Amino acid sequence: MIREPNFQYPFLIGTIFLFAYLIVRIILWYIELSKYDKLRFIHFWKTKSVWAALKDAIADGLLHSSIFKKNLLLGYMHMSLAFGWFLLIVIGHLEVMVDRRSLNFPFYYAVFYRYYQPHPDFAGARVFGALMDLLLLIILSGVALAILKRIKKQIFGMKRTTKLKPFDKIALTSLWLIFPLRLLAESLSAAYYHNGSFMSNTLGAWFIQNVRVSAIYDLSWWLYSCSIGFFFIALPFSRYMHIPTEIVFIFLRHAGIMPKKYWNSYAQIQMYSCSRCGICLDACQLYEAGVSNVQSVYFLQYIRNNENVDKSLFGCLICGRCQEACPVHINLNDLRTALRIKASKPLTFSYGYTQMALQQKTDIIYFAGCMTHLTPPIKFSMARIFNFLGEKVWYMDEDKSICCGGPLMLAGQYDSASQLIQKNTELIMASGAKTLILSCPICYKAFREDYVLPGISIKFHAVYLNDMIRQGRLPKINLGFKTIYHDPCALGRGSKIYDEPRYVIDSYSQRMRLKKEKAEALCCGAGLGGINLPIETKNKVTFEAMTYFARFKPNVLITACPLCKKTFARDRRIPVIDIAELTARAIDEYVNEQKKSVREARLIES
């Protein structure tokens, strides 16, 4: 018996609107991609990466495995809603297919199946009924958790959760209402026809005794349909746009499309992929220091709402902790840099004054960089190491130094940075060198990402030292220190160099393991990305980081960045040295021991 009701229309309108909107949106995004990105994307469908993308889409989009790894309860909440709903749709359709033994039925039929089919008597009807009830129960538990999270976030081990804008609240409410309303409608149906399962039948029995079911039966289905329709219409304008966008993003990412220096549709897709889960809030050290408007989740929200972002755009240290924590893998640093470039385009700099330094022909160039010039012990230690190794090195920026362009890039001055990059490139290429050694991670990142130096291997000094120790050209000697290694942001998260410095330090001292290290390492607080951060805030970040290190009571704190060294050295609790200084000390110790043993040998001889 199928009655012809009208309540499916709100649902139908919502669904048609949503799909039409999404199709137009995705086509527009695709058109805006660059020519090469389009080719990449077309070629991608012929490669095996499609399967990896599909796997990721299921793992991240439906199961939310990335959030699971970070936070079990939060992961369950997201999974129960996303995967639960997905299964509810799929199994709901299967149920109808099995019942009607055909594929020919309107697609909304499965959504309101309990209404259309009061007497399911096909084989397996009970199993399907139980399964659907179970799925609904799982989703309802997710909704309950979501409500609980809004009320008491501490249960989730989260220190904070995101603030909502009015439109999000409307979408959120309609999403939360969908499933209780479905339960209500199905229970009322079960009250009449007993066509539900363990949950809806029990509730139905209660309803028939206590409520006049006939009065609210149709209304309940109307409300259920309206809540879905309303949610679908609100979706594109609320944070739930992340659900479809994230899938698009995963496929584009696997197609090998990279973030650009300018704001394009890929950046826009990434922006819409943010689910505002708030995991980045807990990762941000600035939150601890009292800044609460620069965090990635808010920052992306401001751009979406076309609000003034100038303050929060330039008030971030670009340390990359949020990017590591992000369960959606959004390239947050690149998004910020692209926007900075866009925002500071009219401010121009020009460096016509930079003169060519004296050209030298060498194999190895050492580029100290501005920050190393401010921490001379690092420079001298490098000289000591090169001396010991007997390498002839050109100290490229010893006098008349030119900046590498990294700090300009962080400030969004892409064109100005290009001038410096060109100058340095000319100098380096003319020298005929094979290796370029850098002792500043900011320079290293700039050279690696923004320079084109064919035939020259760009090496960070810690990597170079690691090579030398492994080749046996530098001695291994225990200096008897208890040390902690601090990963500089631009080296660790920025350039993914974690193990080489550790090997060098392990060769000379006893390194303690920390909980917050490698990708989760703390920022020193002086990152050159933080343009308009007040000094008090920066100092607070430094103090908190140092407090964390001091708990381990090391003899020395070792870092591989002159800027980190300079910043941490202001705090007197732990002496700070660079990895080059540690190596130089080890060399001195080794040379002294050699001299001593020669002297002793001579004494014995005489």
Added chain:
Amino acid sequence: MSTFDFLKVRRLYIDYDNLDQELLNEVIREEPSFQWCISCGCCTATCSAGNHTTFNIRRISLILRRGEIEGLEEELKKCMLCGKCTLVCPRDIQLRNVVMNIKKIVLKKKTA
């Protein structure tokens, strides 16, 4: 710009009638630490751009205080924003932000 040389001072008096502190006030509003400047010159001593040219960030700070904002933005184009001045400043002035803000405000005035 040779007229910007610290040794070639155009006049030794400050004309208070023409004193225009609007830019200075706006910069201080954006970066309050700028008011702590004691003109010690550490920033200029360490400056990478100053090593190549007569670029003198201390002088910029001084003439900004005198309200002489002519040619200021042009002179600031030499800055490489490397941040050494910020690190050596004994009064913790965020000079990178000061430079960016002077340029931004001058540009805003030009376009307005």
